[in-house]
Each structure stands twice: as structure tokens, then as C-alpha cells.
Amino acid sequence: MNRSTIDLWVGIFVMLGIGAILFLALKVGNLVSVGSTPGYRLEANFDNIGGLKLRAPVKAAGVVVGRVEAIHFDPKNYQAVVMMKINEGSEFTADTIASILTSGLLGEVYVGLDAGGDTKMLTDGSVIKKTQSAVVLEKLIGQFLFDKAASGASK
Amino acid sequence: MSESGDVADSGLAGVFRRVGRAALEWLTRLGYAARFFVMVARESPSAFRRLHLTLREIYFSGVLSLIIILISGLFVGMVLALQGYDVLQRYGADQSLGVLVALSLVRELGPVVAGLLFASRAGSAITAEIGLMKATEQLSAMEMMAVDPIARVVAPRFWGGVVSMPLLAALFSTLGVFGAYLVGVRLLGIDAGAFWGNMQAAVDFRHDILNGIIKSVAFGVAVSLIAVFEGYDAKPTAEGVSSATTKTVVYSSLTILALDFVLTVFMFRGVR
Numbered sequence: 001m002n003r004s005t006i007d008l009w010v011g012i013f014v015m016l017g018i019g020a021i022l023f024l025a026l027k028v029g030n031l032v033s034v035g036s037t038p039g040y041r042l043e044a045n046f047d048n049i050g051g052l053k054l055r056a057p058v059k060a061a062g063v064v065v066g067r068v069e070a071i072h073f074d075p076k077n078y079q080a081v082v083m084m085k086i087n088e089g090s091e092f093t094a095d096t097i098a099s100i101l102t103s104g105l106l107g108e109v110y111v112g113l114d115a116g117g118d119t120k121m122l123t124d125g126s127v128i129k130k131t132q133s134a135v136v137l138e139k140l141i142g143q144f145l146f147d148k149a150a151s152g153a154s155k
Numbered sequence: 156m157s158e159s160g161d162v163a164d165s166g167l168a169g170v171f172r173r174v175g176r177a178a179l180e181w182l183t184r185l186g187y188a189a190r191f192f193v194m195v196a197r198e199s200p201s202a203f204r205r206l207h208l209t210l211r212e213i214y215f216s217g218v219l220s221l222i223i224i225l226i227s228g229l230f231v232g233m234v235l236a237l238q239g240y241d242v243l244q245r246y247g248a249d250q251s252l253g254v255l256v257a258l259s260l261v262r263e264l265g266p267v268v269a270g271l272l273f274a275s276r277a278g279s280a281i282t283a284e285i286g287l288m289k290a291t292e293q294l295s296a297m298e299m300m301a302v303d304p305i306a307r308v309v310a311p312r313f314w315g316g317v318v319s320m321p322l323l324a325a326l327f328s329t330l331g332v333f334g335a336y337l338v339g340v341r342l343l344g345i346d347a348g349a350f351w352g353n354m355q356a357a358v359d360f361r362h363d364i365l366n367g368i369i370k371s372v373a374f375g376v377a378v379s380l381i382a383v384f385e386g387y388d389a390k391p392t393a394e395g396v397s398s399a400t401t402k403t404v405v406y407s408s409l410t411i412l413a414l415d416f417v418l419t420v421f422m423f424r425g426v427r
């Protein structure tokens with residue numbers, strides 16, 4: 001095996017390896033949409049965020065327009081503060097409603113944004129005033145049982 | 156060894172004596188291996204100065220391992236997709252198949268299985284080659300000619316392995332994901348958009364892929380070091396070379412699995 005053949009094969013091998021890392025980064029890991037995408041931040045206060053996690057998608061009309069960046073608890077008014085990074089190009093009206101939703105029964109929890117009809121737009125650092133908390137299944141069942149019992153008693 | 160003949164290895168004290176001797180031998184070897192690693196590291200610049208030697212070793216341990224790595228990756232990915240689908244569809248979560256396969260491959264199976272294959276395919280060959288060079292006194296001949304065998308023989312093989320291993324692990328994971336795509340999307344009929352989309356949403360570059368690459372580099376260093384050390388330390392007989400080759404495969408495999416656990420604890424504990 002002479003030297004130039006070895007060099008050729010090693011070159012092919014190294015290119016293949018780097019190609020594989022790039023494939024993992026771009027196609028499997030979606031490096032492009034993480035981190036350096038330009039965008040702006042929005043804040044929303046929820047009474048209950050349910051199972052919302054960091055990096056959960058923010059969707060408008062079912063399309064991912066951003067990600068949850070930070071979640072913390074506000075001890076003054078006992079609410080959860082959710083910071084979201086919205087991709088550049090997706091703008092929302094000032095009366096947008098943010099709600100915590102779940103895709104499917106066991107699916108991922110995400111933030112849904114429903115735009116209103118206001119002429120003013122949300123800008124970097126704005127707070128979304130109208131929010132809808134996560135539906136907690138236990139509370140829903142509790143309410144259902146309570147209603148059943150109440151309607152049963154009135155008969 | 157003549158001293159051990161004087162003291163009888165029987166009774167309770169004998170048991171302790173034998174354990175103690177084994178432990179001391181093991182510790183001595185470990186210390187020798189650490190010193191050997193320092194020696195190899197010190198001679199490493201020459202491995203890059205005479206790059207063609209290292210390229211040759213990348214060819215032997217990397218390029219010639221390609222076939223087994225690629226085919227294994229493909230089959231591991233396909234089996235993972237079949238088994239994962241079987242479980243996931245019970246919970247109606249078959250769209251998460253891409254996530255399951257990609258995370259298991261990138262985080263664990265890629266580096267670990269590629270490392271095990273690399274140890275048995277390339278590590279054993281390196282040990283046998285260096286051991287045989289020692290047995291046929293080629294290494295001593297080099298020393299006589301004022302050529303440092305560590306710079307000339309050991310360091311290029313070590314670095315060839317260190318360079319090849321991460322690339323092989325990445326190729327293994329890639330082919331695994333491709334195999335899962337073939338089975339999941341083409342055979343089982345999962346939506347291609349859901350397969351890739353869920354995967355991309357769940358796999359983080361820094362947290363998952365970069366940690367996987369770090370793992371494969373660590374395994375590359377461990378396997379290559381064990382391979383060159385066992386070869387260099389082999390008894391210069393046919394039997395010694397064969398036992399050194401066996402040791403390389405056994406120690407490398409155990410080291411990979413133990414190191415994987417330690418690294419996983421540091422990388423993935425309590426995150427998310």
C-alpha cells in the first residue's frame with residue numbers, strides 16, 4: 001500500500017467522519033435553530049404552568065415560533081413567570097393570549113400564543129397580560145365529580 | 156519469585172499473601188501504565204512531525220474498521236427502531252421513535268458500541284503488532300540504532316486510535332439513525348416529518364451530541380493507551396503476545412463500560 005493511496009483513504013475517512021458529525025449536529029440535533037437565532041423576549045405570568053419545561057416550544061397556530069428560555073416563581077403574587085424567546089419575524093399583537101397546552105394526552109407541554117386584534121405590537125421584554133393556565137387533570141376530575149354530586153343532590 | 160517459594164502459600168496468611176501480591180502487581184502495572192502514558196505524551200509531537208506515520212495508523216485502525224462500524228451501526232439502528240416501535244406504539248407514542256433512537260445512539264450506543272468494536276478490531280491488532288515487534292526484537296534493534304521506539308512505533312499508533320475513534324463513533328450513530336429511518340419510516344410507516352421533527356426538538360447539540368463526542372474521545376484515549384501499553388509490555392514470546400492481545404480486548408471493554416458510567420453520571424445526572 002503506497003503512501004498516496006493511504007493519504008487518499010485517510011482523507012475520505014476523515015471527511016466521512018466530519019460529515020457524520022455535521023449530520024448529527026444539523027439533521028439530528030438541529031443546531032441551527034438553537035442558540036444564535038435572532039429574536040426577542042416575551043414574558044408571561046401564569047397561575048399554574050403544569051408540566052412546562054425549559055426549551056419547550058412556543059407555538060402560534062401550531063407552528064413553532066420560539067422556545068421557553070426561563071421559568072421562575074414570583075413570590076409577590078404567587079405566579080410562575082415564563083420567559084420566552086420568539087424568533088425574529090414572528091410578531092404578536094399587544095392583546096395576545098398565552099396559554100399552556102398539551103399536544104395529545106401524553107404529549108409535550110407547550111405555550112400557545114393566540115393573537116388578538118390590537119394595532120400595537122409586543123416588543124422585546126413585553127409582558128403578555130392575558131394568560132390561561134395549564135389544565136390540571138386532577139382539578140378537572142375533582143370539578144366533574146363535584147358537579148355530578150351537586151346535580152344529583154338537586155334532583 | 157524465589158522468595159515466594161520459601162514462604163508457604165497455604166493457610167489463611169497464604170491467602171492474604173496471594174491477594175496482597177496480586178494487588179501490588181496490579182498497582183505496579185497501573186503505575187507503569189501511567190508513566191508509559193506520560194512517555195507517549197512526551198513523544199507525541201514527533202508523531203505529528205512525521206505525519207505520514209500517524210496517517211498510516213489512522214488508515215489501519217480507522218479506515219479498515221469502517222466496514223464493521225458502518226454495518227454494525229446500521230443493524231443496531233434498525234433493531235432499535237423495531238424494538239422501540241413495539242413498545243412505543245402501545246402508548247400511542249410511536250412518533251417519538253426518532254427521539255428514542257437518536258438519544259440512545261448519540262448519548263450511549265454510538266460511543267460505547269463503536270468503542271467495543273474498535274477495541275476488538277483495531278486495539279487487538281495494535282497490541283499484536285507491537286508485541287510481535289518486541290518478540291522479534293525489532294524494538295531493541297531500533298534502540299540500538301538510536302531510534303526511540305516510543306516515538307517511532309507507539310506514539311503514531313496511539314494518536315491514530317485517538318483520532319479514529321470519535322469519527323468512527325459519529326459514523327456509527329449516523330448510520331444507526333439512518334437504519335432507524337429505514338425501518339421506522341419506510342417499513343413501519345411512521346410519518347417522516349414527525350420522525351425528524353421530534354428528533355430535532357429533543358436532541359440538543361451541546362448536551363447530547365457534544366457529550367457523546369467527548370465520550371468517544373475519552374474511549375479513544377483509553378483503548379489506544381491500553382492497546383499500545385499491552386503490546387509494549389507483552390512478554391516477548393508467542394504465548395505472551397497472545398495473552399497481551401486477549402488482555403487488550405478484555406481491559407478495553409471493561410474500561411469503556413466503567414468509564415461510560417462515570418462520564419454519564421457527570422454529564423447527565425440531574426439535568427432536565
